[in-house]
Amino acid sequence: MSFSPITLPIFSQLLEPDGIAPSQNFEESGELICSQIPDVQIRAKVRFIIGEIVRFKLGGDDEVRKLSKYWRAELSPRIEGEEADIFVSGFEDDEGLTDLASEAPIIRLVNHLFARSLDLNSSDIHFEPNEIHLDIRCRVDGIMTRIERLPVRIHTAVASRLKLMAKLDIGEKRLPQDGRINYKIGSKQLDMRVSTLPGVHGESIVLRILDRSDTSVDLAQLGMPQNVLKHYRNIITQPHGMILITGPTGSGKTTTLYATLEKINSEKQKIITVEDPVEYQLEGITQIQANASIGLNFAAGLRSIVRQDPDVLMVGEIRDHETAEISIESALTGHLVFSTLHTNDAAGAVTRLQDMGVEGYLISSSLLAIQAQRLVRRVCTDCAELVDLNQDEATVLGIPIEICPKVKRGSGCESCAHTGYRGRVGLYELLMMSDAIRHHIANDSDANVIRDQAVAEGMQTLREDAIEKLKNGLTTPEEVVRVTRSA
Secondary structure (H helix, E strand, O other), rough: OOOOOOOOHHHHHHHOOOOEOOOOHHHHEEEEEEEEOOOHHHHHHHHHHOOOOOOEOOOOHHHHHHHHHHHHOOOEEEEEEOHHHOOOOOOHHHHHHHHHOOOOHHHHHHHHHHHHHHHOOEEEEEEOOOOOOOEEEEEEEOOOOOOOEEEEHHHHHHHHHHHHHHOOOOOOOOOEEEEEEEEEOOEEEEEEEEEEEEOOOOOEEEEEEEEEHHOOOOOHHHOOHHHHHHHHHOOOOOOOEEEEEEEOOOOOHHHHHHHHHHOOOOOOOEEEEEEEOOOOOOOOOOOOOOOOHHHHHHHHHHHHHHHHOOOOOEEEEOOOOOHHHHHHHHOOOOOEEEEEEEEOOOOOOHHHHHHOOOHHHHHHEEEEEEEEEEEEEEEEOOOOEEOOHHHHHHHHHHOOOOOOEEEEOOOOOOOOOOEEEEEEEEEEEEEOOOHHHHHHOOOOOHHHHHHHHHHHHHOHHHHHHHHHHHHHHOOOOHHHHOOOOOO
């Protein structure tokens, strides 16, 4: 006996809310898997709507979760027939767009795309219209991957739905807009930052997913080498001075800062932050949202903060001379200051501050340490295999093959969506201030001179930390080369 194929509306509206997932061979077996057998009314409703005598079978929570993930990936949204007519662009007034965004099919479609991106543990969702298609791509472990390609005619409806959820102006398509969506899916409470940007073929919309359940990260879980972790823990308990975290966008700087503040947070200290935006709310810490449009930039926020009698300050990013100067002054007047900079390595942070017009003697007397960091993809533990490192890879890595004769690679499995990678691990380079380094900084020495001195004093570079993680089977040669530069 064969059964009718499962459709997205039946799965997402009928089965999934009650914790039911069809078996992978549903069309042959007619089996619906659930962790506990539903009551009579639910079973009757399912059989009535599906129109066939399906069988309910008990399974574990993991089995139901895996099957739900499988069906979300299998059931791509199909917009056809009468539904397709709903989405044709041509609404000029806000009321028409609001009605369009409130139609059941578009709500179902957007919710489905959110669920798909969460299945992949993605950090961002990109809605990108072009001449023919609307591409939906996700950033998974730092790499972009396409999850859906839809007809471009539904873009107006999707954009309107997202803008409605973010409480943005639906009718404004000529100017960029920013907003937030609070969204609950299952037991997860998500906070999504929304950014719209007008393009030739329609608005490009990007959602940054912030999972509130991921906020409490312990410093020991970040992947710092033991000697770096020991030094870092010692630095962050100093009474005053400035600590900088550097790296490109998406290198985990905010996560490191939040883990640091969680570590030192106590009733004995007053901690205030000024951020743009406040990504996560931390208990017991006063957090200020910077807002340049009303004149509350980092510098203005900092000036107000120092009058609030804080012990510890965190500045989201040092972007200009004024912010740098006030941060350093705060560090010199008895405050512990944390901030971030966009530089390639730890020594580069010093020259960046000098480029902003900060005097070398001020930098040398206020800085405690600079930590540069990156994120590399972690080899999937479920499908990892030990393989030989070949000579070409060793040459590119710049190491003798004897140092790391074997490496781990993921062959690809369901857990990692057949990529061989699952999750990320940090690479760290901690530059500690010494008398010699302070002397170089005060004399406006080049970043290379500072870096060479730090290496001579025992600093492990990003590439060296990456090689260690390669030897420990945490990542692959391709990731090491992609993320770090040779010494």
